[in-house]
Amino acid sequence: MWKKLEHWFETALFASRWILAPFYVGLIAALLLLLVVFVRTFLGAVPEALTMTVEVAILKVLTLLDLALAANLILVVILAGYESFVSKIDTEGHEDRPGWMGTTTFSGLKLKLYASIVAISGIQLLKLFMGIGQKPVDGHDLMWATIIHFAFVVTAVLSALTDYLSARGSKSSSG
Incomplete structure (x- = not known):
């Protein structure tokens, strides 16, 4: 009887992974929302293209790049x-299958997430710096944006270092 109960419980635990599926459907919807914002931003910039300054053009492109990086981040989270x-x-065998699919570990996924967050944060910081002179930028806000970006960078580096040391330690203990 206990064996049967244990088997039922373990089967239910294993099946519970499907509770995550609606989360991924929601992330697909979020990807569509980002697409709408991307298209709206791009189409809004087109009429201004002949008259905008270089700085404004760069800010608009950085916004599009920021949206693309966020979309990439969402897609990596969905698939991995x-x-x-x-x-x-x-x-398997599909010509468009990304090389990392099926090979990305949780540690690798975490590092991809950190790298994307650092890139997005860096673009936000660059946009803030680029905006200086066009509109008033509070030095306090600039300081905090820089500190937060630096915190993301340090977190990513420490996470990578921790994963490296952990992998190195498990190799030396097994061999």
Whole structure:
């Protein structure tokens, strides 16, 4: 009887991974929202293209780049998260299958997330710096944006270092 109860419990635990599927559907919807904002931002810039200054053009492009990086981040989380925690995606042999799919570990996913967050934060900071002179920028806000970006960088580096040391330690203990 206990064996049967244990088997039922373990089967239910394993099946519970499917509770994550609606989260990934929600992230697909968030990706569509970013697409709408991207298109709206791009189309809004087109009529101004012949008259905008270089600084304004760079700020608009940085905004588009920021949206693209955020979309990439969402896609990586959707694909790698689904494959890591829910089910393998049957795309074996498909010519467009990204090389990292099916090979990204949780540690690798975490590092991709940190790298994307640092890149997005860096673009936000660059946009803030680029905006200096066009509109008043509070030095206090600039200081905090720089500190937060630096915190993201340090977190990413420490996480990478921790993963490296952990992998190195597990190799030396097993071999």
